[in-house]
Amino acid sequence: MTNFINELRWRGMIQDIMPGTEEQLQKECTTAYVGFDPTADSLHIGSLVPILLLVHLQKAGHKPIALIGGATGMVGDPSGKSEERNLLSEEDLNKNIIGVKSQLEKFLNFDSSLPNGAELLNNYDWFQKISFLDFIRDTGKHITVNYMMAKDSVKKRLEGENGMSFTEFTYQLVQGYDFYWLYTHKNCTLQMGGSDQWGNIVTGTELIRRKSGGEAFAFTCPLIKKSDGGKFGKTEKGNIWLDANKTSPYQFYQFWLNASDEDAANWIKIFTFLTQGEIEELVTAHQTNPSERILQKRLAQELTLFVHGKAEYEKAIETTQKLFSNQHATIESLSIEDLESIEGIVTSTFEKNKLIQGIDAISFLTENAIFESKGAARKMLQNGGISINRNKLTDAQMPVTVSHLLHNKFILIQVGKKNYYLVEAK
RNA sequence: GGGCAGUUACCAGAGUGGCCAAAUGGGGCGGACUGUAAAUCCGCUGUCUUCGACUUCGGUGGUUCGAAUCCACCACUGCCCA
Numbered sequence: 001m002t003n004f005i006n007e008l009r010w011r012g013m014i015q016d017i018m019p020g021t022e023e024q025l026q027k028e029c030t031t032a033y034v035g036f037d038p039t040a041d042s043l044h045i046g047s048l049v050p051i052l053l054l055v056h057l058q059k060a061g062h063k064p065i066a067l068i069g070g071a072t073g074m075v076g077d078p079s080g081k082s083e084e085r086n087l088l089s090e091e092d093l094n095k096n097i098i099g100v101k102s103q104l105e106k107f108l109n110f111d112s113s114l115p116n117g118a119e120l121l122n123n124y125d126w127f128q129k130i131s132f133l134d135f136i137r138d139t140g141k142h143i144t145v146n147y148m149m150a151k152d153s154v155k156k157r158l159e160g161e162n163g164m165s166f167t168e169f170t171y172q173l174v175q176g177y178d179f180y181w182l183y184t185h186k187n188c189t190l191q192m193g194g195s196d197q198w199g200n201i202v203t204g205t206e207l208i209r210r211k212s213g214g215e216a217f218a219f220t221c222p223l224i225k226k227s228d229g230g231k232f233g234k235t236e237k238g239n240i241w242l243d244a245n246k247t248s249p250y251q252f253y254q255f256w257l258n259a260s261d262e263d264a265a266n267w268i269k270i271f272t273f274l275t276q277g278e279i280e281e282l283v284t285a286h287q288t289n290p291s292e293r294i295l296q297k298r299l300a301q302e303l304t305l306f307v308h309g310k311a312e313y314e315k316a317i318e319t320t321q322k323l324f325s326n327q328h329a330t331i332e333s334l335s336i337e338d339l340e341s342i343e344g345i346v347t348s349t350f351e352k353n354k355l356i357q358g359i360d361a362i363s364f365l366t367e368n369a370i371f372e373s374k375g376a377a378r379k380m381l382q383n384g385g386i387s388i389n390r391n392k393l394t395d396a397q398m399p400v401t402v403s404h405l406l407h408n409k410f411i412l413i414q415v416g417k418k419n420y421y422l423v424e425a426k
Numbered sequence: 427g428g429g430c431a432g433u434u435a436c437c438a439g440a441g442u443g444g445c446c447a448a449a450u451g452g453g454g455c456g457g458a459c460u461g462u463a464a465a466u467c468c469g470c471u472g473u474c475u476u477c478g479a480c481u482u483c484g485g486u487g488g489u490u491c492g493a494a495u496c497c498a499c500c501a502c503u504g505c506c507c508a
Contacts, residue, residue, distance in 0.1 A: 163503075163504065227464085228464080228465095230453085231453095254462080257462070258462065258463075259463080260463050260464055261461095261463055261464070262463090262464075263463090264463085290461070290463080291460085291461040291463090292461080293461065293462085293463075296461095296462095296463080320462090323462090324462060373473080373474065373475095374474080374475065374476090375473070375474055375475085375476070378476070379455095379456090379470060379471085379476095380455085380456070380470090382456095382469085382470080383455085383456040383457060383469060383470060384456070384457055384458095384469090385455080385456045385457070385470095386456095415456090416455075416456060416457090417456090417457095417462060418462055
């Protein structure tokens with residue numbers, strides 16, 4: 001059994017840790033869980049860190065449980081939120097549970113013949129059987145309101161302007177009960193999560209101690225931040241999802257490739273399984289020649305492989321090379337095969353007849369849904385942000401005609417430096 | 427139930443009868459430089475068919491030549507008291 005905590009420590013993945021946790025993990029095969037709230041039908045890269053905790057855990061010989069919050073998702077976690085959240089409808093929730101479940105299944109080994117085979121549970125399965133009265137008598141009695149109010153997630157809201165509903169106030173108890181349930185039914189003695197979960201997690205260990213006199217452990221990992229203080233995992237197009245239908249593997253690859261030097265050096269420790277030695281080598285190599293972006297490339301590679309697999313990774317690389325290597329080469333250097341096999345970028349089709357007659361550039365761009373309106377397209381043009389076939393567009397009236405078609409079939413549009421659109425004429 | 431405060435664009439937050447599509451900051455987007463970094467500088471940021479038109483300042487009605495600004499009622503939020 002390898003030292004799981006040490007492994008996470010050098011990777012910078014430990015924020016808070018309860019005393020005794022390390023000793024417990026050294027002593028025996030320990031069952032640990034992480035909760036995932038089904039707030040959307042796919043996980044995004046923010047969930048990757050807790051997933052990796054479970055993967056590392058299993059690699060170290062311990063038993064992981066991924067818990068889907070079918071019940072807690074109905075309540076809404078106030079942690080890190082300054083405002084009351086909207087409740088999800090049951091229909092959405094069920095859809096989300098199915099989506100999240102199928103993704104989690106990809107990352108862990110669920111082989112039940114292994115002593116540390118992973119398990120996937122849904123807390124709705126036990127909460128649906130508990131009545132409100134039972135809950136407040138059997139569980140609520142063990143935790144004082146004073147205790148609950150001292151929690152950061154609660155305190156902030158009490159001091160803030162928006163208040164907090166009773167529903168969200170109870171969240172920590174509901175999550176705490178999960179830990180108690182897993183402790184008693186699955187011999188689960190460790191909970192992990194993001195550092196925003198610390199308060200909720202501690203309520204769980206407290207409940208276990210008061211209700212059954214048992215001892216449970218916990219640690220949290222830091223929330224991922226960008227070095228410039230921006231939100232992690234968001235781009236102009238929104239979240240980076242793990243679902244290839246919501247964020248294509250190419251876009252996923254690009255997200256990591258665009259990490260700043262500082263972020264890349266931190267993230268490669270957290271998000272990949274490379275050893276300390278390998279990472280140190282990469283960092284040195286990167287510093288010698290930063291323009292090669294060795295760290296970013298490796299980070300993007302490891303993650304795309306981990307989430308989407310080899311075939312998708314190779315396609316993402318291919319698309320990247322076609323679009324970005326040789327930026328200054330003429331557009332004609334892209335062969336018809338190149339264009340036809342570009343994957344992952346936004347494509348649309350356009351009637352060839354309209355091109356034979358010619359259409360002004362602004363209309364062409366809006367009709368292909370590259371811009372929402374002509375006004376938006378004009379503004380972008382004025383800012384110098386649009387290129388057609390790698391030529392900067394300067395005239396809104398410029399007619400787009402069949403002469404623009406590459407290989408008599410495609411037109412390549414660029415918005416900004418990194419956003420490509422491919423229009424196919426039919 | 428009583429009292430007080432508040433509700434302005436993505437967020438924060440000015441504006442308190444015409445000069446208001448609404449200061450400023452943040453965020454976002456784009457440009458230049460570079461390495462598809464970072465930092466810096468510049469531009470855009472209500473909508474649209476953009477030298478113009480249209481719709482906004484919680485909602486509804488009113489006063490006025492003219493309202494984000496004044497009045498009435500309603501809704502919501504927070505705080506305090508019961």
